[in-house]
Amino acid sequence: MKKLFDPWQIKTVKIKNRICFPPVVCYAWGTEDGYVTQENVEHYRKVAKGQTGLIIQEATCVDRNGKLAANQLGIWEDGQIKGLSEIADAVHKEGCPIFIQIHHAGVSGLDGELACPSDYSFYKDGVKKAGKEMTIEEIHKVQQEFTDAAVRAWKAGYDGVELHGCHQYLMCEFFNRWVNRRQDAYGEHRERFAVEILRAIKEKVPEDFVVGIRLGGFEPRLEDGVRHARVLEKEGIDFIDVSYGFSGEDDPKAPADFPYEKCIYAAAQIKRAVSVPVFAVNGITDPEMAQDILERTDVDMIDIARGIIVNHNWARDAMEGRDTGKCLHCRRCLWCENPDTCTGRKILEKNLQRKKEFIDNL
Numbered sequence: 377m378k379k380l381f382d383p384w385q386i387k388t389v390k391i392k393n394r395i396c397f398p399p400v401v402c403y404a405w406g407t408e409d410g411y412v413t414q415e416n417v418e419h420y421r422k423v424a425k426g427q428t429g430l431i432i433q434e435a436t437c438v439d440r441n442g443k444l445a446a447n448q449l450g451i452w453e454d455g456q457i458k459g460l461s462e463i464a465d466a467v468h469k470e471g472c473p474i475f476i477q478i479h480h481a482g483v484s485g486l487d488g489e490l491a492c493p494s495d496y497s498f499y500k501d502g503v504k505k506a507g508k509e510m511t512i513e514e515i516h517k518v519q520q521e522f523t524d525a526a527v528r529a530w531k532a533g534y535d536g537v538e539l540h541g542c543h544q545y546l547m548c549e550f551f552n553r554w555v556n557r558r559q560d561a562y563g564e565h566r567e568r569f570a571v572e573i574l575r576a577i578k579e580k581v582p583e584d585f586v587v588g589i590r591l592g593g594f595e596p597r598l599e600d601g602v603r604h605a606r607v608l609e610k611e612g613i614d615f616i617d618v619s620y621g622f623s624g625e626d627d628p629k630a631p632a633d634f635p636y637e638k639c640i641y642a643a644a645q646i647k648r649a650v651s652v653p654v655f656a657v658n659g660i661t662d663p664e665m666a667q668d669i670l671e672r673t674d675v676d677m678i679d680i681a682r683g684i685i686v687n688h689n690w691a692r693d694a695m696e697g698r699d700t701g702k703c704l705h706c707r708r709c710l711w712c713e714n715p716d717t718c719t720g721r722k723i724l725e726k727n728l729q730r731k732k733e734f735i736d737n738l
């Protein structure tokens with residue numbers, strides 16, 4: 377397990393191992409104003425206490441009209457900085473660095489006429505989403521919102537930001553040629569929307585503040601994902617976290633004998649093409665699998681999302697050779713709507729209780 381527990385760093389941010397808790401939204405604790413609640417703070421404190429190497433805070437919206445859920449956390453106004461700084465402080469006190477994912481839902485937003493690079497509609501969870509082509513002024517406004525959000529994140533004490541550039545949200549929509557059919561410069565160079573945001577953020581924040589991206593590995597195909605990664609590297613991106621792109625408008629492929637998720641294959645291929653750190657995610661269930669992926673693909677960081685929802689102490693338990701628990705891969709993960717419904721966590725807690733009772737009775 378040596379590699380999984382190897383310390384490393386991104387710029388000046390020291391990371392004690394290769395285990396990252398990637399963004400995982402929880403609307404159960406939020407309110408419509410997007411302000412941080414005490415439950416948010418305690419949740420991230422526990423994840424940090426569990427010896428997690430790095431936390432990337434859940435998708436936090438840059439625009440009150442760009443939310444993916446009514447109670448999503450926000451970073452669109454200065455008043456939100458105080459609550460966000462409580463999360464950053466709590467995590468830092470446990471010796472863990474924290475980035476924040478900054479997000480705009482685009483055509484996957486709540487309702488009404490939704491922002492999208494081109495006129496585009498699709499069904500998400502059975503609900504029709506209708507996107508209207510953004511004007512140049514609208515594009516520039518959202519780019520400014522991302523930049524302002526990054527400055528707020530820096531002021532709140534985060535170590536960096538992750539641009540949300542995958543999973544059917546606005547930045548991802550610009551990258552994907554089957555969604556972005558614009559005839560102007562934002563369609564000709566589909567990285568342009570993200571690149572201009574990256575440049576603007578870099579101008580506003582100190583040199584050591586980390587700016588990374590969560591990118592679709594297949595956007596729509598792997599060669600596009602690799603090209604986007606190369607362009608972003610040239611523009612100074614600090615890390616690339618590789619996930620799936622615009623689901624339904626992508627073409628994920630991996631060799632039949634690749635034993636893990638296709639987007640882990642995409643992360644491996646992107647790692648071969650760039651020299652910035654690359655993170656891999658999806659379906660990584662136990663420490664042995666995490667170690668094998670690190671060795672097989674040469675990626676730098678392993679994201680454990682549902683595994684850490686089930687067990688905040690996943691990293692500590694892995695390090696000390698204990699059972700890390702099991703996500704049951706429920707048909708739909710209901711954790712974000714009600715954390716008490718996580719069956720994997722309930723089973724783990726029951727097992728721990730039984731063990732304690734057994735030891736007490738010895």
Ligand SMILES: Cc1cc2nc3c(=O)[nH]c(=O)nc-3n(C[C@H](O)[C@H](O)[C@H](O)COP(=O)(O)O)c2cc1C
Nearest residue numbers: 398399400401434435658659660680681682709712
């Ligand atoms: C409840 C829930 C909420 C999520 N929220 C986000 C999010 O805010 N931003 C994001 O990029 N991915 C989000 N994801 C995706 C996870 O970060 C991760 O990529 C996915 O769960 C696969 O990793 P896993 O197999 O380790 O769970 C979410 C996933 C779940 C289950």
Ligand code: SF4
Nearest residue numbers: 703704706709718720
């Ligand atoms: S056990 Fe079910 S509810 Fe819990 S994290 Fe896994 S999928 Fe989500």
